[in-house]
Amino acid sequence: MIYEGKQKIWADYQKEIPEDHYFYVRSCIRQSFFPASEVTFLDITRNKLGKDIFETEHHTTCGGIAYHSDAIPQETAMTIIARQFALMKKYGYENYVCSCITSFGLYCETMETWREYPELQEKIADNLWKSCKLEFAKPKFLVHASDLIFKYRNQIAAKSKYKLVNVRTGEPLRVVEHIGCHYSKMFPSKGVGGAEYPYVLVGMVEAWGGQIIDYPERRHCCGFGFRQYMIQSNRGYSLSNTHKKFESMEPFKPDMIITNCPGCPYFLDRWQYVIAETEGKTYGENGHGIPVFTYEEVAGLVMGYDPWDLGLQTHQVGVEPLLDKMGIPYDPAKKYLGKNGKNIGEPEKPHCLK
Amino acid sequence: MGKLYDRLMQDYRIKEGLNACINCGTCTAICPAAEFYRYDPRRIVDIVQHQDDAQIEELLKSDTIWYCGECLSCVTRCPRKNAAGLIIMALRSLSIQTGFFMESEKGRQMYLLCKDLNSNILNYGYCVYPRTFKYKEHQEAGVVWKWEEEHLDDIFERLGGNLDGEGAGAMRKIPQKDLDELKKIYDITGATQMLENVRAAGLKKAEELGLTEEEYAKKLYTESSNKHFNH
Amino acid sequence: MKNNILIIGGGPAGLEASSILVKMGYNVILVEKEKQLGGHLAKWDTLFPDGLKAEELLKAMIKKTEGVKCFTDTQVQSVNILDKSYNVILSNGITVLADALLLATGFDLFKAEKKEEYGYGIYEGVITNADLEQFFKGNFSIKKPKAVGFVHCVGSRDEKVCNPACSKVCCATAVKQACHIKETFEEADVFCFYMDLRMFGRHYEDLYLKAQKMGIRFIRGRVSEVAETSEGRLLVKAEDTLSSKPIKVTLDTLVLMAGMRPSESGYMVGHQLNLSVEEDGFFSTKDTMLSLQKSNLDGLFFAGAATGPKTLPDTLHEARSAAMEIDNYLTKK
Numbered sequence: 001m002i003y004e005g006k007q008k009i010w011a012d013y014q015k016e017i018p019e020d021h022y023f024y025v026r027s028c029i030r031q032s033f034f035p036a037s038e039v040t041f042l043d044i045t046r047n048k049l050g051k052d053i054f055e056t057e058h059h060t061t062c063g064g065i066a067y068h069s070d071a072i073p074q075e076t077a078m079t080i081i082a083r084q085f086a087l088m089k090k091y092g093y094e095n096y097v098c099s100c101i102t103s104f105g106l107y108c109e110t111m112e113t114w115r116e117y118p119e120l121q122e123k124i125a126d127n128l129w130k131s132c133k134l135e136f137a138k139p140k141f142l143v144h145a146s147d148l149i150f151k152y153r154n155q156i157a158a159k160s161k162y163k164l165v166n167v168r169t170g171e172p173l174r175v176v177e178h179i180g181c182h183y184s185k186m187f188p189s190k191g192v193g194g195a196e197y198p199y200v201l202v203g204m205v206e207a208w209g210g211q212i213i214d215y216p217e218r219r220h221c222c223g224f225g226f227r228q229y230m231i232q233s234n235r236g237y238s239l240s241n242t243h244k245k246f247e248s249m250e251p252f253k254p255d256m257i258i259t260n261c262p263g264c265p266y267f268l269d270r271w272q273y274v275i276a277e278t279e280g281k282t283y284g285e286n287g288h289g290i291p292v293f294t295y296e297e298v299a300g301l302v303m304g305y306d307p308w309d310l311g312l313q314t315h316q317v318g319v320e321p322l323l324d325k326m327g328i329p330y331d332p333a334k335k336y337l338g339k340n341g342k343n344i345g346e347p348e349k350p351h352c353l354k
Numbered sequence: 355m356g357k358l359y360d361r362l363m364q365d366y367r368i369k370e371g372l373n374a375c376i377n378c379g380t381c382t383a384i385c386p387a388a389e390f391y392r393y394d395p396r397r398i399v400d401i402v403q404h405q406d407d408a409q410i411e412e413l414l415k416s417d418t419i420w421y422c423g424e425c426l427s428c429v430t431r432c433p434r435k436n437a438a439g440l441i442i443m444a445l446r447s448l449s450i451q452t453g454f455f456m457e458s459e460k461g462r463q464m465y466l467l468c469k470d471l472n473s474n475i476l477n478y479g480y481c482v483y484p485r486t487f488k489y490k491e492h493q494e495a496g497v498v499w500k501w502e503e504e505h506l507d508d509i510f511e512r513l514g515g516n517l518d519g520e521g522a523g524a525m526r527k528i529p530q531k532d533l534d535e536l537k538k539i540y541d542i543t544g545a546t547q548m549l550e551n552v553r554a555a556g557l558k559k560a561e562e563l564g565l566t567e568e569e570y571a572k573k574l575y576t577e578s579s580n581k582h583f584n585h
Numbered sequence: 586m587k588n589n590i591l592i593i594g595g596g597p598a599g600l601e602a603s604s605i606l607v608k609m610g611y612n613v614i615l616v617e618k619e620k621q622l623g624g625h626l627a628k629w630d631t632l633f634p635d636g637l638k639a640e641e642l643l644k645a646m647i648k649k650t651e652g653v654k655c656f657t658d659t660q661v662q663s664v665n666i667l668d669k670s671y672n673v674i675l676s677n678g679i680t681v682l683a684d685a686l687l688l689a690t691g692f693d694l695f696k697a698e699k700k701e702e703y704g705y706g707i708y709e710g711v712i713t714n715a716d717l718e719q720f721f722k723g724n725f726s727i728k729k730p731k732a733v734g735f736v737h738c739v740g741s742r743d744e745k746v747c748n749p750a751c752s753k754v755c756c757a758t759a760v761k762q763a764c765h766i767k768e769t770f771e772e773a774d775v776f777c778f779y780m781d782l783r784m785f786g787r788h789y790e791d792l793y794l795k796a797q798k799m800g801i802r803f804i805r806g807r808v809s810e811v812a813e814t815s816e817g818r819l820l821v822k823a824e825d826t827l828s829s830k831p832i833k834v835t836l837d838t839l840v841l842m843a844g845m846r847p848s849e850s851g852y853m854v855g856h857q858l859n860l861s862v863e864e865d866g867f868f869s870t871k872d873t874m875l876s877l878q879k880s881n882l883d884g885l886f887f888a889g890a891a892t893g894p895k896t897l898p899d900t901l902h903e904a905r906s907a908a909m910e911i912d913n914y915l916t917k918k
Contacts, residue, residue: 005706028482035515035524065481066471070446076545131538181425196701216812225423233578251815316496338508347501379824383809433743
């Protein structure tokens with residue numbers, strides 16, 4: 001692989017990301033399965049870097065998962081989105097940052113469709129007024145939360161306590177980056193680095209000391225597939241796609257995976273567990289899986305957050321081998337404790353996956 | 355020009371996603387569904403562009419249109435700027451509008467998807483809500499989720515979330531006024547009507563099969579014929 | 586007094602036209618931006634359909650240009666339209682008062698790295714049709730491959746890269762190169778990934794037949810993406826559209842058939858003269874049937890790929906037609 005070739009492509013996709021003052025919108029999946037990631041994002045941006053990231057309790061889902069499961073009409077999704085944008089304006093913001101990749105893709109698609117078909121935009125604005133008495137608006141800048149962490153990657157590196165480096169060997173960690181399909185596959189110019197070699201996570205990993213590995217199926221979907229996961233009898237689709245990715249990355253011996261979509265880390269983590277429990281196959285070292293992280297978790301780790309504050313105990317694939325490699329101290333006894341040391345029991349141990 | 359084709363052309367996703375396909379197969383080559391299911395997105399685009407209503411009707415009644423995972427990977431590479439994924443989405447919408455979705459096993463799953471996702475949205479304001487995401491139905495979520503499910507409040511508290519709490523924060527309770535607005539959006543954009551139609555069609559089918567609503571839902575959730583798969 | 590004719594571009598079109606016009610007794614000045622004459626022909630090893638050596642053809646063509654004033658390594662710096670002639674200043678400081686101008690500015694090869702998913706400039710085994718000709722000439726190295734693929738239509742028939750047109754010569758070039766590879770590496774498996782195989786010329790179909798008999802596999806599907814395996818080989822994905830199955834093939838060398846784009850240096854000249862171009866970026870001709878060598882400007886003519894992709898025989902025909910049109914024009918004047 002010729003690195004300079006990629007650099008040339010990255011140079012063609014320079015996305016404008018404003019430095020500060022954002023209206024923040026959460027992700028249904030990230031909140032449900034990785035709530036600490038959103039907490040960490042806000043703590044890093046607001047408290048460590050002093051940025052103005054505003055959130056209101058009045059925003060809702062964008063409807064994206066229902067829309068992509070074909071369970072609501074396009075016009076419904078567009079009007080919900082218009083409501084989110086209207087809230088942004090109401091609170092005095094023009095930069096919009098969302099935590100979810102499905103949302104990000106849907107916002108991009110919606111704004112593009114509105115641009116091409118002004119009569120549709122007018123109809124949606126009318127729907128919005130009739131249903132919510134809110135004034136129609138569009139963001140001046142639309143970014144995904146990973147775009148912001150990418151933007152701040154060097155500031156984060158400057159404040160870091162740990163690096164994505166194996167402390168025993170001094171070698172950079174071998175990192176797989178997995179980009180959510182709806183980040184830039186529809187609109188390459190909307191993503192940092194484009195669609196074929198997105199740079200958004202690569203930039204973070206490089207700034208924090210790691211090394212990206214390039215494996216054949218790196219552009220393949222994690223396999224969520226919306227309805228293909230929601231319904232149990234379709235789930236083989238989801239599993240088989242994750243399986244394909246792991247078989248493809250296995251020979252490259254990755255130390256970890258970093259993701260920017262909220263769904264992907266859940267699927268890449270949980271399907272490893274299912275593959276281990278049903279087939280006895282594990283992809284990490286010595287019966288472990290390959291730990292999968294959100295970008296907020298990785299930023300938190302390099303900045304010295306406690307792994308259990310980051311919620312890494314809620315992953316099914318154990319993260320301890322990676323923490324050991326990075327030289328991050330952790331207290332195994334505190335892993336599953338509730339707030340203020342409350343004993344809330346422990347999960348059962350998987351049979352095969354260590 | 356046929357009637358179904360004309361109705362499809364009303365959909366903005368077709369307007370955006372259907373150019374003229376040259377059947378090169380770029381979309382199928384990287385489609386996550388094409389390897390798993392007996393599925394070829396190229397063929398679907400080709401059928402739609404032929405404007406043949408009989409063939410389109412067959413598609414709307416088939417399992418084929420429900421195999422796509424809407425990852426939209428096909429959009430990036432098409433040399434003619436088609437978007438097979440968007441075309442599928444329009445076909446699915448039309449299949450639901452015409453009632454043809456009830457003619458295929460995968461289409462009938464709409465009953466469950468509409469019910470589960472929309473009750474989360476209308477009751478809580480989220481597509482996914484941890485209290486309705488059950489380990490029993492999601493064993494792949496792992497023994498760690500089984501533990502989380504039993505201690506959701508403690509775990510959200512430990513991780514700085516705000517499960518069902520007032521004000522902002524992860525998984526906060528979304529105020530009723532905002533949920534009411536979502537309901538109004540559903541009412542005026544046709545979602546409410548669509549949900550009622552899908553539900554009525556499902557209940558009618560359940561009755562035909564002599565199943566209770568619960569039994570029918572379980573059947574949809576778990577049963578799959580082998581004819582769908584590529585291998 | 587002899588009329589001055591300035592020919593811009595020293596490729597096959599420019600060479601052929603200049604040799605005819607000089608024999609007719611005109612004062613012919615040929616300007617070529619490269620250090621050597623011949624354009625793309627100078628970089629090619631052999632030619633379809635019968636494997637003629639490009640070097641020999643070029644030598645013969647250059648030999649016929651005796652009496653032509655050739656300026657290589659020279660570009661047009663500025664052009665002004667005068668009453669009945671053109672005032673052209675060349676980069677070597679010479680000013681030419683031309684009674685007629687012939688644009689034989691040809692084409693540039695599509696920059697294959699723009700098709701990011703094919704990995705040119707990123708994966709070592711991914712090369713272009715031009716690189717492969719250099720290999721055949723002994724100026725470029727590739728490791729002995731077990732499997733080689735050819736991707737047709739790279740940067741052609743592709744709206745995403747704003748080049749919806751067919752580049753015309755790539756199908757025949759690919760089949761010729763595939764045969765040449767098979768002759769060089771007999772053990773190698775060779776695949777051609779095509780959308781439509783456009784083998785329209787005399788003996789082209791014979792070339793296709795030869796390739797099939799040599800065991801070259803033709804897959805009707807456009808390559809969707811290329812990636813590198815842990816052994817450093819290339820994993821190529823396409824759909825075999827004739828059997829409706831997605832396929833994966835592991836290769837060592839992948840040859841991208843880069844198509845034709847309007848030449849940048851031709852564009853610079855055209856821009857100064859306000860010449861109109863069509864949607865494909867190539868120059869518009871006066872009409873589309875009867876006056877293909879004429880432009881909308883009196884005394885300005887075209888030959889070859891400046892007005893769209895052409896084969897070498899097409900280009901040479903155009904050069905001869907252009908010479909005749911120029912002669913008619915100057916005689917009437």
